[in-house]
Amino acid sequence: xxxxxxxxxxxxxxxxxxxxxxxxxxxxxxxxxxxxxxxxxxxxxxxxxxxxxxxxxxxxxxxxxxxxxxxxxxxxxxxxxxxxxxxxxxxxxxxxxxxxxxxxxxxxxxxxxxxxxxxxxxxxxxxxxxxxxxxxxxxx
Amino acid sequence: xxxxxxxxxxxxxxxxxxxxxxxxxxxxxxxxxxxxxxxxxxxxxxxxxxxxxxxxxxxxxxxxxxxxxxxxxxxxxxxxxxxxxxxxxxxxxxxxxxxxxxxxxxxxxxxxxxxxxxxxxxxxxxxxxxxxxxxxxxxxxxxxxxxxxxxxxxxxxxxxxxxxxxxxxxxxxxxxxxxxxxxxxxxxxxxxxxxxxxxxxxxxxxxxxxxxxxxxxxxxxxxxxxxxxxxxxxxxxxxxxxxxxxxxxxxxxxxxxxxxxxxxxxxxxxxxxxxxxxxxxxx
Numbered sequence: 001x002x003x004x005x006x007x008x009x010x011x012x013x014x015x016x017x018x019x020x021x022x023x024x025x026x027x028x029x030x031x032x033x034x035x036x037x038x039x040x041x042x043x044x045x046x047x048x049x050x051x052x053x054x055x056x057x058x059x060x061x062x063x064x065x066x067x068x069x070x071x072x073x074x075x076x077x078x079x080x081x082x083x084x085x086x087x088x089x090x091x092x093x094x095x096x097x098x099x100x101x102x103x104x105x106x107x108x109x110x111x112x113x114x115x116x117x118x119x120x121x122x123x124x125x126x127x128x129x130x131x132x133x134x135x136x137x138x139x140x
Numbered sequence: 141x142x143x144x145x146x147x148x149x150x151x152x153x154x155x156x157x158x159x160x161x162x163x164x165x166x167x168x169x170x171x172x173x174x175x176x177x178x179x180x181x182x183x184x185x186x187x188x189x190x191x192x193x194x195x196x197x198x199x200x201x202x203x204x205x206x207x208x209x210x211x212x213x214x215x216x217x218x219x220x221x222x223x224x225x226x227x228x229x230x231x232x233x234x235x236x237x238x239x240x241x242x243x244x245x246x247x248x249x250x251x252x253x254x255x256x257x258x259x260x261x262x263x264x265x266x267x268x269x270x271x272x273x274x275x276x277x278x279x280x281x282x283x284x285x286x287x288x289x290x291x292x293x294x295x296x297x298x299x300x301x302x303x304x305x306x307x308x309x310x311x312x313x314x315x316x317x318x319x320x321x322x323x324x325x326x327x328x329x330x331x332x333x334x335x336x337x338x339x340x341x342x343x344x345x346x347x348x349x350x351x352x353x354x355x356x357x358x359x360x361x362x363x364x365x366x367x368x369x370x371x372x373x374x375x376x377x378x379x380x381x382x383x384x385x386x387x388x389x390x391x392x393x394x395x396x397x398x399x400x401x402x403x404x405x406x407x408x409x410x411x412x413x414x415x416x417x418x419x420x421x422x423x
Contacts, residue, residue: 018172039173043204043212044235044262047173055340059265063336066235066266070332071350072207073239074325078318081352087377088333093342095333102173103205108340115349115377133173 020132021048024125028105031121033113035093040065041103051108060106068097068104085122087115098122100129157181159189166198175206193219193226200232209236227253231263238266241328246270269335291390294383298355298370302391303327305364326368330361347384349377358384367391 021039025048028037036051040061049057071083085098089111096107096118105125107118157165166181179202185195200215213236219229234249247270253263293300293313300313307327312319334345348359351373358380359368369384 021172041170041173041201041205042207043201043232045170045201045205047171056261059261060336060339062231062235062262062265063269063332063339066238066269067329067332067336069207069235069239070325070329074329075352078321078325081354083350083352086333086350087348088337088345089347090337090345091343093337093340095337095340095342102175108342119377129173 020128024048024105024128025050028107028121028125031107031109031118033110034118035108035110037105037107038064039100039103039105042069045103047103055108064095064097064104064106068099071097072099084126085119087119096122098126100126101133102129157184157188159185159192159195162188163192163195163198166202170198170202170205175202178202179206191222193222197226197228200229204232204236209239212236225252225256227257227260227263231260231266234263234266238270243270265335265339268339269332272331272335290394291387293369293387294371296372296375297383298372300370300387301326301366301368303366303368305330305361305366323366326357326359326366330359330366334363347381349380356380360384360388365391365395365397 025037025039028034029050036049036055038049038051038057038061039047041047042065044058044062044065046057046061049061051057051060067086068083071086075082083099085096088095088097091111093111094109094113094115096105096109098105105122107122109118162181162185166178166185169175169178169181179199182195182199182202185192186199189195196215196218200212200219203209203212203215213233216229216232216236219226220233223229230249230253234246234253237243237246237249247267250263250267250270253260254267257263291300291302291311291313299316299319300311301309301319301323302311303309303323303326305327307324309320309323312323316322329350330345330348333348337343337345344363345361347361348357348368350357350359354373355370356373356375356377357368357370358375359366361367367384367388369380369387371380371383
């Protein structure tokens with residue numbers, strides 16, 4: 001996988017996961033051409049966000065979560081594999097969406113962003129979340 | 141078992157958890173994506189106070205966050221049974237209705253929420269998406285279907301869908317029983333994505349790539365027409381966008397919407413300059 005990789009030292013200590021979530025968002029935000037990032041639960045609840053001041057967080061999170069659920073439920077209805085990542089591009093930028101155990105990762109980027117780099121970074125972030133959250137969720 | 145013991149007994153184990161404390165801790169864990177632990181705390185709260193609206197609402201959120209729609213609906217309905225104008229419960233049920241393809245119910249629930257709380261930002265954003273669905277052009281390039289056999293798929297191409305933005309299928313290749321359902325599902329997702337892009341100040345949607353464990357579906361749209369091409373997931377994004385751009389131009393030609401013939405060129409040959417330029421922009 002080309003492009004920058006997220007450098008995070010996620011511990012499996014559940015008490016520090018709130019900090020880890022913020023780390024993940026901030027690492028995504030630091031990538032080249034990225035304007036902002038957020039993690040939203042499937043119910044639309046914003047877990048962590050670092051977005052430009054011009055973007056209202058809650059409405060975007062609600063739409064991103066609804067979009068993620070739409071992609072998941074459509075795939076289930078059509079008996080197809082669920083989506084891993086999605087990219088939607090417009091004149092003035094691109095929105096990335098990745099499904100993870102605790103919800104969805106969203107990245108807003110400039111139009112000239114390196115798609116492969118962001119996809120790689122999102123895959124890393126999803127893997128980190130999986131590694132840190134799966135044991136605790138299984139315990140319950 | 142240690143986890144359960146920790147959640148049901150406060151630190152030090154001296155006094156039992158109060159409802160307020162259980163819910164406060166549940167909310168904290170929810171904020172960290174620790175849904176299982178949060179759910180156990182909510183259960184604890186409901187054991188102590190079965191009629192607690194906040195606990196039922198939190199339970200509904202946690203079910204939704206864990207993608208468990210049926211129990212989430214039950215909890216949202218329980219809340220609305222006690223408070224018919226509870227905006228958060230109305231929004232929660234509206235989102236589930238949208239997931240289930242019931243746009244009318246979703247619209248009604250959102251309207252109720254917005255009647256009492258006109259400045260409810262999440263409800264307003266979803267209402268935009270629902271309105272986009274209702275106002276999607278249904279007549280645009282529908283006069284005739286493109287002669288799909290003239291749209292040559294790239295060698296690795298798995299499926300092609302040509303549809304209107306409202307989900308009406310114009311053509312598919314290969315002809316599949318579920319092509320109509322796929323076109324409708326794509327239309328729903330693209331409308332939500334378009335609304336999200338607009339909310340983020342990025343402008344109208346032009347392209348999409350949706351990857352699952354097997355395929356990458358490359359899509360191009362102008363808000364009226366949708367052309368999507370399924371390729372193997374390992375396809376380079378630039379190549380996939382070039383391929384869908386070529387098919388986009390060929391489709392416009394077949395529909396009589398393009399001035400010049402793109403001649404259904406071979407794979408990786410962009411049919412027009414603007415398409416090639418646009419491809420470079422996103423990759």
